[in-house]
Amino acid sequence: MVGKYLKVIFVILIMMIFTVNCTKKEEMQKNSEEFDIQVDEKINENLKVKISKAFSEKEVKNQAVLSVEPYPLTEKWAQGLADKYFHIDGSVKLNRNKEYEESFGDLCFDISGDEYYFLAKLDSITFYTDKNFDNEARVYFEDAFGLYPYFKEDAAKYYDQSDLTKMSYQEAQELCTSVLSDSGFSYFEPGIEGFTITSEAMRKYREANPDIFNAELDKTGDWLKSDGFYVFCFPTEVNGDKICGNSIFVDYAQFLVCDNKIISAFIPSKLKVKEQEKKQIKDPQYVLDNIITMYENIILTKKVEIYDLNMIYACTKMNSTQGEGIRSWEYICAPIWEFSVRFTDETGVMEGNVLYNAVTGERIY
Known part of the structure; x- marks a missing residue:
């Protein structure tokens, strides 16, 4: 009789082990398919977390750290x-700017006049065809830091995005994209911003x-x-990924178009x-x-x-080397966990982001 009971207990234990293993297998399979973060918690009187986000395996598994160069x-x-x-x-010949090359170790070509300027270097092309117009118009679409295309508020x-007299909004955008195509600059199409x-x-x-x-700044002339x-x-x-900018990496091209021509471009x-x-990334x-x-x-x-979480790509490092008098560099771009944070006090609400390298787990800024 005792042997019979022991046999039953043994069978039950085997079934329990099998069930636990199956459950663990299902959990591991689920974890391999997505990172799911669900938090709604008041940590203390001044700190709250409310995030509901799921990332598929395609979004987060084996993301690549990229080394890119101009x-x-x-x-x-x-x-x-x-x-x-x-x-x-008239036709103007580019000047090779030896003074710039001696100072910075970069190739540089330019054309300059009182009201126009063209500069081509390894990291960018900048030009304007009407200096006064560019100066007077720029106050309407750049903030005090000159880093963002317009006052968002x-x-x-x-x-x-209305049409102007001499060129429609669509025609103006197509003019800009043709410049980008010829320059080779690759842009993230879903993120294009434009306005009239x-x-x-x-x-x-x-x-x-x-x-x-x-x-x-109180100019009322050319515009x-x-x-x-x-x-x-x-x-x-x-x-295929949008690369977000910071102090070492400019993340957008910008154009000012008036009438039927480009007034300025960066x-x-x-x-x-x-x-x-390919790298395995940290769980958010x-x-x-x-x-x-x-x-x-x-x-x-x-x-x-x-209150929110996204995965982005950003430049985390720039390496510069000097060879044969001409400098070269590379950017290291990595996947980043971007947490959105809201700060509130009696003066109002301010929003910002906290960024962490998704591969190393180190804080970026």
Whole structure:
């Protein structure tokens, strides 16, 4: 009889082990398919986390760390762009800027005059065909730091995508994309931003923001000669991914278009992938735990809410080398966990991001 009971107990134990193993197998299979982060928790009086996000295996598994570098700069290539898009009276030959090369170790070609300028270097192309217009218009679409294409809070109020008299919005965008195509710059199409700002919108903007238009900026000349202008911003793309910018990497090309020509343009260099290495990334929960610990260890004077999470690509390092008098460099781009954070106090709400290298788990900024 005892043997019979032992046999039954043995069978039950085998079934339990089998069930546990199956459950673990299912959990492992689920974990291999996605990173699922579901948190709704009040950590303390000033810190709250509310994130609901799932990332598929395609989004997060074996992401590549990219080493990218600019294509070589040649005079023939730079001259071809200048001839096609840098419209000034007569044909102007590019000048090789020896002074710049001696100072910075980079090849540099330029054309300069009182009202026009063309500069081609390894990291970018910059040109304007009407200096006064560019200076006067720029205050309407760059913030005080000159890093973003327009005042976002005013976008809906003053900016739209209407057509101007001499060139439609679509035609203006196509003109810009043709320059980018010829330059080789690869842009992230879903992230293209563009707007029209009319003379009437500029007038209203000036009336609403008198503090911005001090004696130095209070110009009412060239921008009144037309009915407005277009501005376009094209995010940098490498291997199909948008690369986000920082202090060592400019992440967009920008154009100012008026009438039927480009007034000014800034185009980062054409990039090529030098190396790529597949990497396993950190679970975002690991990173979130670090962020929570960071905020728990400081005295918070604002209410802090961590409310969103995205995976982006960003430049984490730049390596520069000097060879035969000419400098070259490469950018290291890695997947990044980007946590959105909201800060609230009696003065209002401010939003920002906390970024962590998704491969190493180190904080970027």
